[in-house]
Amino acid sequence: MFGLTAALIFTFVGSQPLAEQQRIVDESGAVTVFEAVPGSKTIAMHLFAAAKGCQETPDRHGWRHLLEHLVAKGTDSQLAFKLETAGWNISAETFRDFTTYKLEGPANRWQIGFEALADIVSSRKWTQEQLSHELKILNQELALATLEAKLRNQAWLLAFGNAGLDPAGTSESIAQATPESLTTLFNAQMAADNLTLSIVGPSPIPGLEAKCKTIWKLAPKAKKAVWIRRTKTIPGSDSLELGSVVFASAPGFGNPTTAWTLAAALAIASEGESRFVSYTPSLFAGLVLLGSTSESRIGAVVSGIQSQSDRLYETGRQLALGWLARHLQSTGARANWNGIFQCQAIGGRPDSLAQSIETMTLEDFRTGMSSFIEGAANGETRTLLSSMKFKPLQGYPR
């Protein structure tokens, strides 16, 4: 067993400092990161379960989503009820690279959070009846997908093929899950090596390392899995119903091009109504999306804005700094942000993204803009990308 505590540097994003973190790496591979926000009345304890070893495939498309719904109910289906009685609450979300269970509540009742964590990682069995009933609710959720979500999903499919499958799944694919297959999936995803606990609260928790170890011991035992790495893609564009989207390649949160591309997207989005920018930090190749839910040809808008890169530079820089600051505005937001980076790579932090924005030059910003301009020109990405292959990545940090 070893415990590693690291004190990291301060940098400033806008007016929000990225603070010191305490990091504890358990022998099981599970990681805990703690950040103090003195004076906060609440504590956030977000558990991240990486998708390593259980990334989306066509034959189990959306199963992690079903699993998330069932796990969040608790072993006795009373978890939310019990948490709310103590002033706490739970929410959960499934992404391509991880699932997150967000527990937040009064800081002086932090023990409640650990009780809930113990429940979440503990093995359980489900019946087919439970799965069928939950599928009814999931069908309702899938039917409510927004145009923005549909545009995002379409872009990911175009860019990455099956490796870009929407983690929400489809009714048909989720219906194929059985209690046994879900147990197998639970054991793979909730293995300690996949888990990261991100805590943000007013002051350090006494005996944190020992408390976490108790939780990790409850998690299923599994062989170490490997990531299936998404590789770099070609920028592109597409339209759907009333909206449209342009996407640029984001090579990973450690690469400065990702930050410059994000700044470019935010600057272009600020020039019109009903535009949105989407980027979830990933260690692997991903996308920065610029979409519109009211313009059928956002690609044409981007092409037209090509000559205005210099005018948009300062706006893009400020908006990107603001975007980062917004992810650090509350205990919950900070826990989420810290966990997203940490669950993909031990020591992963938003610092490099922040520094890339702070030091971004006009030339860098032009590089970010050019990715969207290329994407706008690539309207026919489907055929270009259909032959892309995806390779397992050995020996990655987590």
Added chain:
Amino acid sequence: MILLSGPMVLQYPDAALDRATIQVVIKLPELGPREEMAVRAISDLMMESTAEYSKPQIMRWGGQCGFRPTVELMPGFVRMSISIPPEQVGTGISIVDSVLRRSTFSDQALNEWKLTNQTANSDYWKTALWPQTLSVSDLRKSDLRDAFVRYFRPENVTIAIGGNFPSDSPQKLETRFEGWVMPRTVAIPLDLNRTKNTLSNATSTSTIELSGQEIRLTDADFPSKLLAIFALGVGKGSTLFQVPRETMGLTYRQELLLWPTPKGFRIRMILATSDPEFSPAKGGAVRDSMLQSIGTWTEAHRSRALGAAEGLLIYGNGVSPFAITGQASMGESLERETQIRAYWFATSGIEWNPKSYFDIMKLVDLTTLKESAQTLLEKSEVRVILGLQGRK
């Protein structure tokens, strides 16, 4: 004739914070459909350009702390929000003044707004919250001009500054708005056709609303009704979550909202469904099932409602039913806290004091809680907006 009075200025200093926020509440009376659309257009266009600032300038100055400056039509009021570093509060005040009094409202901006908003009914939730009876193409420039003069007036405006700001900032705000005069206008009669001919939902989703009574902030039993509201519809352990979603499998999205009215809040329980078998009669079945469930409430349900209320009101944790801040969470956010305090005082003349409400809520026994919830639900009216599925 002109009126001479300035806006109310409130201050909530907290020097420990890294930023200041200016939150503006512009109170509105109940509006007819044309006026509501005009005020929505005004709100959406106010930050497009002003006599002194372009939109990029407003976004750049006002976006430094991570919050996009906004003007937004809320139920019963318009809110403006801008956050700035402490050393730039003077610029923030200048922007607020410019946006509030000297927005330019160009023809081009209005036409673009119409284009963007012509598909408003493709958003099922927005349609449920704001049922429209007019198309945006009916809106004229003169509607905006009339509504602006009628409602964006100093006597309707409350400005709250919160967080870390120089001590003379409130005085500067007052000075800035000194001598703000607007032409006198006459009130226009409310268009009573408001609820007729609601445009249908253009998506496959139907929405059901259990539209409840108005509860007034000054009601002696406001806190006990508030506890019943938490038990009924706040949190995953609430009846609204447990019955239509978890038991009936009818919905994924369901929310209880306290919708501001001139004197308090109206209770709105809204749920969305894509059930192809859905019919308006099922709306009544949802209410009946919830009423039945209230009959089974135990002390555990009362404790859960109290816990959820404590989490939100005392710690700022959890989802808020108050449709005041533009975000579902109350959170530990300077912006939300300043906004709710400004709204509460502007509306009722009462300081926002959640602890006093919670202290009274703790005294409510199970029998009273159940009776209160039953009454709230029994008096609710079922409203259905059918989506394409339901209209088949």
